[in-house]
Amino acid sequence: xxxxxxxxxxxxxxxxxxxxxxxxxxxxxxxxxxxxxxxxxxxxxxxxxxxxxxxxxxxxxxxxxxxxxxxxxxxxxxxxxxxxxxxxxxxxxxxxxxxxxxxxxxxxxxx
Ligand SMILES: [Zn+2]
Numbered sequence: 802x803x804x805x806x807x808x809x810x811x812x813x814x815x816x817x818x819x820x821x822x823x824x825x826x827x828x829x830x831x832x833x834x835x836x837x838x839x840x841x842x843x844x845x846x847x848x849x850x851x852x853x854x855x856x857x858x859x860x861x862x863x864x865x866x867x868x869x870x871x872x873x874x875x876x877x878x879x880x881x882x883x884x885x886x887x888x889x890x891x892x893x894x895x896x897x898x899x900x901x902x903x904x905x906x907x908x909x910x911x912x
Contacts, residue, residue, distance in 0.1 A: 826855055828856050828859060829859070829863065829906060829909065830908050830909035831909050832909045832912040836905075836909060837905065837911040838912065839892070839906075840890065841889065842888060842890075842891045843887070843889070845873065845875065846868040846871065846889075846893055847868050848868065849866035849873075851865070851867075852867050852872075860878065861878045861884075862876075862877045863875065863876050863906060864876075865899060865900075870896075871893040871894060871899075872894050872896065872898075873889050873894070873899075874889065874890040875887065875889050876889070
């Protein structure tokens with residue numbers, strides 16, 4: 802009979818001020834000064850499937866999208882003068898390369 806209490810305790814601990822954060826997806830690290838600058842364009846390779854994504858609570862969120870046998874990133878941002886609301890990496894990668902770039906993006910080494 803103690804299980805419900807334990808669940809409530811965990812839920813309460815998760816509330817650390819970020820009310821809109823579902824807490825399920827990673828938050829990318831702050832970009833490092835020496836990061837690789839990715840080239841973002843306003844069109845995609847075509848319809849793809851999102852295989853990984855960052856947390857939607859952030860002002861800018863990223864998706865790793867698979868389209869056929871290749872991958873590219875999709876970025877959703879609050880529209881600013883220099884950033885369109887949705888953009889895509891101009892590059893596409895094979896699976897291994899794509900996951901390596903995804904890791905760098907999350908680590909703040911590429912953005
Ligand atoms: Zn979040």
